[in-house]
Amino acid sequence: MPAPDIASLYASHVSVLQQRTERALDRGGFDHLVVPSGTLHYQLFDDRDYPYAVNPQFKAWVPLTQTPGSWVVITPGQRPKLVYLQPFDYWHVVPEAPAGYWVPHFDIVVIRTPDEARAHLPKDPARCAILGEAQSALGDIAPNNPPAVLQYLDYHRAYKTSYEIEMMRMASRIGVRAHRAAEATFRSGAGEFDIHLAYCAAARQDAVELPYRNIVALNEHGAVLHYTELDRDAPTDSRSFLIDAGASYAGYACDITRTYARDTSGEFQQLIDAVDAAQLRMCAQVRAGTDYRRIHLDAHLAIAGILRVFGILKLSPESAVETGVSGVFFPHGIGHGIGLQVHDVGGFAESDRGGTIPKPEGHPYLRLTRTLEAGMVVTIEPGLYFVDLLLDGLRGGAHADAVDWARIEQFRPFGGIRIEDDVVCTEADPINLTRDAYAESGAG
Template sequence: MTPDPAPLYAAHLAVMQQRAETALERGGFDHLVIPSGTVHYQLFDDRDYPYAVNPQFKAWAPLTRNPGSWLVVTPGRRPKLVYLQPFDYWHVVPDAPSGYWAEHFELVVIRKPEEASRHLPADAARCAILGEAQSALGQYGAFKPNNPQPVLDHLDYHRAFKTPYEIAMLRQATLRGVRGHRAAERAFRAGASEFGIHLAYCQAAGQDSAELPYSNIVALNAHGAVLHYTERDRVPPRPLRSFLIDAGASFGGYACDITRTHAADTDGEFQRMIDAVDAVQQRLSAAFAPGRDYRELHLQAHLELSGVLHEFGILTMSAESAVESGVSAKFFPHGLGHGIGLQVHDVAGFAESERGGTIARPEGHPYLRLTRTLAPGMVVTNEPGLYFAELLLDELRQGPHAGAVDWERVDAFRPYGGIRIEDDIVVTEREPLNLTREAFAD
């Protein structure tokens, strides 16, 4: 049974306040001030872009559709929420603050964005203000975000460690995402187009494109070789060979990130390759344990995926040689995964410590998004893949290792595009918790 986040919120808020106090001490500030963000408008137009809440703001409360609001955190005091509920007959006005979280704040409701300045600390110089420049308030933008690095370093580093409340929120997001994935597979097997599959996903997840945490990747056949394919053709290809979907969902500001690959012929060779990649993915998931260097897991993924390529007759060189020579990166060009939570690609993936610093990627692997050592409370993705991408295959064919590839076998798989399997994993003191597989099982 998926836990209710509400009873876990007070403990989460206590953790947030403790982190904020330490961060303020590190930066030499008295107050932490966080704007929710503002609406952005298109150039030379009056149309606005979809609003995206400041992640630092939604870390404190599940508010994602409240531009113009502010949060003030002062050590020793209840956090203050300056909540914009505008006088507006053109748009739907946010409801009055309510719910399990509201009682934990000093609430101030304002009707105009500029009214917020009266309820913020008097001296902006004593505030660590985290947000975008457009959030500035006051005459000449006197009260504007300064984003002090010592404060950000501390908060971002610790954001990798999720509270039980956050795990519960991620579980809820995952359930929505899995409903979408089930519906998308049904639509694929019924012969729908990429656009039709996308609509089926959104309907089942109960969210439209602007609410999803990222733009859905819905790829049929060779389109699966494009890592971030988002064109969504309106007419399905013939014949229908394969389907790769990378799609998530949101809940209270938290995101899930799930990828699955399906073969039209469930008894064919491409399905057997999907099964082989899935087996690699599950072996890797079991190794997401405290003390494991994520860079080593990434390199282990290259080694095991190279073994799959050798098993299917695509590579004639050994798996070890494929990794050492860089050949494996032509088939698996992205990183094994990333942190996830308030953002799909959560912050501080390279953070050396809470005081800053960077942990470098392994040489030859420029797209890895996480280099930290795993620890309990971290939530990270595991997404190995194999792709038959034209540009990368052309580079390989023209390089020194072209003779180690059976190009007829490559041509046989090229029309299927590629394979990616992605789960969201919670690192614990014991066995890792796979939020994605748990939700699919439910």
């Protein structure tokens, strides 16, 4: 397949953003969209800064993630303007001069101090929708984050342009390369910290460059949904490995989770294989017109069915979902939108004028409730865990006899299973960016 023309894709992307911005500004009654890239945050009682995180509203326009103090200005009918801070600074590396496929689409003004930006921003702040954090204020140019503008932009950001999907495809390739390195390091007998380092080395990204903190969990740690402790020493018996880790490319994220068994012929491997097969069926549900909440509820039925087949659950899958027992083993949502942010905005939006689509009753952790449409990119990440805290609640509750506790004890030392792919909704079959990247790298 020929390589995509990134310059052409980006030109179309900017055109879409301009159209959305014009409509959003009209909704809010503003003349200009002004977006700061953000500034550094400093630790309390110290002169050390936290890792810089660019304003996602800024990087939607330009693939710049390390340029604090810069601004984008969009005025309908005019070329977008980039006010680019390239400071005089001998303490730090100064951002290079703007270059690349995106530069011809902007009028670029280079400034040397943050305060110089004010002269290149609109004169009347009252006519500006300024999207950013409060500390980005520059004199009377202060973020106001008007709801009408944000509601419109956040809602439509769910629909990815072809350029955005290509950036996410690139991020997925990096993530898969790093996941393969992490698996190999696990199988060599290494501990969590060294697996994490192997992942970063293969991704060629430092921990602060990754889109979120790596979850690298061996054995029982796989039962902690957001386990980020990273034990320094390898366990005596390394039975299982769950890794939830992403990668970044041009400001876009991938989000990939895999689970491995040391003994590839044992029963835990069979359980992984069952979850993997079910996950692929869920990915196939990512189609235009499908209510994402339906995928989540179907996932509960699927996980409950697997628990029943493996002799863990005594109830029917339907009864397990109805009574809430399935939630003991699958206590999170089936996934979320993804793009400029790992948990992308607009997941509950009823329309581009606001409103909220509720979560299914009894499922508080679902992060997306919209009906899927072409252009949306979502994660599909079913899980099956043996969490002591939740199991203790089940044991002491009305449904304690719904499970085989001896079977649970057999699986508890393995922690849990999660498998996650990033999937593009189209007018036809979904595109699985994660599985495609694995296939390109040599295996599924």
